[in-house]
Amino acid sequence: MNRKRISTVPYVIWMALFVVIPLLLIVVYAFTTKDGGFSLENFSELGSYTAVFIRSIVLALTATVICLVIGYPVSYILARESASFQRISNMLIMLPMWINFLLRTYAWMSILENTGMINRFLGKIGVLALLGVDHIQLINTNGAVILGMVYNYLPFMILPIFSVIQRLDRSLIEAAQDLGATGFQVFTKVIFPLSLPGVLSGITMVFVPSISTFAISKLLGGGTSLLLGDLIEMQFLGGAKNPYLGSAISLIMMIMVMVCMLIMNRFGEGEEEAVML
Amino acid sequence: MKKRNSFGARLFTALVFLFLYAPIILLIIFSFNNSKSRSVWSGFTLDWYVKLFHNTGIRQALWTTLLVSFIAALVATIAGTFTAIGLFQLKRKPRDAILAVNNIPVINADIITGVSLSLLFVSVGSLFARLFGLEFRLGFLSLLIAHITFNIPYVILSVLPKLRQLDKNLFEAAQDLGATWIQAFVKVIIPEIRPGIVNGFIMAFTLSIDDFVISYFTAGSYVQTLSMQIYAMTKKRISPEINALSTILFLTVLLLLIIINVRQVRQEKDAQKRLATLYNNKNAR
Known part of the structure; x- marks a missing residue:
């Protein structure tokens, strides 16, 4: 038995080196100035980015709510179909993830552009002429960024909810x-409460990548209106190189993620499998 | 839960799937497009696939x-x-x-x-x-x-x-x-x-x-x-x-998934058949 227990030691060392220490480094950097002293300067500097924080949170929350509003009914409807249909739809939901998300997002650009498909189509059927404009601004708007988030992360909402509803004990219903x-009471008093673990893990799995994205906002938001992810990326790899400020922003983001994690952990065991599928 | 879904519910699900697949379908179609444009179709070509290999x-x-x-x-x-x-x-x-x-x-x-x-x-x-x-x-x-x-x-x-x-x-x-x-x-x-x-x-x-x-x-x-x-x-x-590369990757994965699924279904059917024969033999005896 002991021999088997020892097999966790290399893993613990690895995780300490490559998960715990890097996160501690973020904390250390967040409280350090460029010349190496301790200070809170980075955090006071954050004040000038309040607008970015608010924008990120609002966009991520909106995307999460839309994903839930679309994803829950879809999961519920799919769970009522036959077993073979469920298998196929499970596959169909996962399949898009096999195409690089940057490419899928890029494909949306060609749909939403000023000379893109929607505008061309509206032009052809005469709607644009009717409105007296030569295009409707779709890309480089907040709406486009939200669309990108919903599009990319909707499967993360559907899959956990779907798998929880699928495994509900039919005899309870x-x-x-x-x-x-x-029928309504069955849903509100039995099905929905029992599917809550799936809903919570879906919310986390959509909200966390939405609040931290930088590629989607760059492609569909045109890079003019920043999100938190863009801000971090700029400090580490972009023009405004300042890893200390970047770490401070990352630290705040980490705290937000941790709050999500705590809420999820409160709902105990079954969760693990819902995340895993 | 045994009740089947209404037409409206199915339509809604179909639309969500369409939303998920529209950009991918576009991406695949335009990998065969005869120009570099990503929204105007100008004829079929396999040029991009040839170029990809080089x-x-x-x-x-x-x-x-x-x-x-x-x-x-x-x-x-x-x-x-x-x-x-x-x-x-x-x-x-x-x-x-x-x-x-x-x-x-x-x-x-x-x-x-x-x-x-x-x-x-x-x-x-x-x-x-x-x-x-x-x-x-x-x-x-x-x-x-x-x-x-x-x-x-x-x-x-x-x-x-x-x-x-x-x-x-x-x-x-x-x-x-x-x-x-x-x-x-x-x-x-x-x-x-x-x-x-x-x-x-x-x-x-x-x-x-x-x-x-x-x-x-x-x-x-x-x-x-x-x-x-x-x-x-x-x-x-x-x-x-x-x-072109994504199209190849996507179709490969799709093919693999189909093969795995067909095999699974076949195995399940075989298992069911075996069970049925076992049961019948037992009854016959």
Whole structure:
């Protein structure tokens, strides 16, 4: 038995080196100035980026809500189909992830551009002439960024909810019906509460990448209106190189992610599998 | 739940699928387009596929991506499986503590994982340079370490549930019947948890291939994965050769999935048939 326990030691060392220490480095950098002293300067500098923080949170929250509003019904509807149909749809939901997300987002650019498909189509059927404009501004707007987030992360909302509803104990639903619950009551009192772990993990899995994205906002937002992810990227690899400020922003983002994690952990075991699928 | 869905519900689902697939369909169609435009169709061609085979830049990036993904997934699968077995033996408290750390790369934002690792590599690099005069710069090694690091947790999370389902007496039974520790492990434990291991490997490989953000921060400027190259291109204009490559990748995966599914369905049917014959024989007797 002991021999098997020892097999966790290399892993613990590896995780300490490449997960824990790097995160601690972020904390250290966040409280350091360019010349190496301790200070809170980086955080006071954050004040000038309040607009970016608010924008990121609002866009990410909007995308998460839209994903939930679309994703929950889809999962619910799919779970009521036959087993073979469910298998196929599970596959169909995962399949797009096999095309690089940058390319899929880029494809949206060609749909939304000023000379893109939607505008061309509207031009052809005469809507643009009717409105007296030569194009409708679709790309480089907040709406386009939200669309990109919803498009890329919707599967992350559908899959955990779908797998939880799929595995619901059918007899519970029948019991509720036998006891006289209406269809609506069965949903609000039995199905929805039981699918909550899936919903929570879906929310986390959409919100976290949405709040931290930088590629989507660059492609569909035109890079003019920054998100938190863009800000971090700029400090580490972009023109405004300042890893200390970048670390401070990362630290704040980490705290937001940790809050998400705590909420998720409160809902215990079953969660793990929902995340995993 | 037995009630079937209404037409409206199905239409809604179909529209969501259309939303998910519209850009992909466009991407595939325009990989055959006779001009560089990505919204105007000007005739069918296979030029981009031919050009793709002669493009050394893309080939190099594809090779790097496949190599990193394969090595990282393999190392992570082996390490993750052993760790999961070890974790399973631990008492609840240390196990929960380790699993909490294990969850960090899974739940954390990619950009933070990437940035924190790049800070580590850069600090270690400058430390090495000062102490030993050695130069360590971001490249294939740092990229590989990063990929292994974010892959292992998924393998562990995929193997652990299988271990929980495992009958605890199996291992001891094997040993009672004279198997050595290693024999019992290889012949009893591993086959039992194999689905979890395979699933973990596939997941790790997929994540690695698809990863952009973490690679972007840890690969440095000398090594490029496919997604990094695509990102660099989006700043100017994406060459349709990349569309051609994605089409090939997509169709390969689609084909694999179909084969796996058909095999699964066939196996299930066979199993059912066998059960039915068994049952009939029993009744006949």
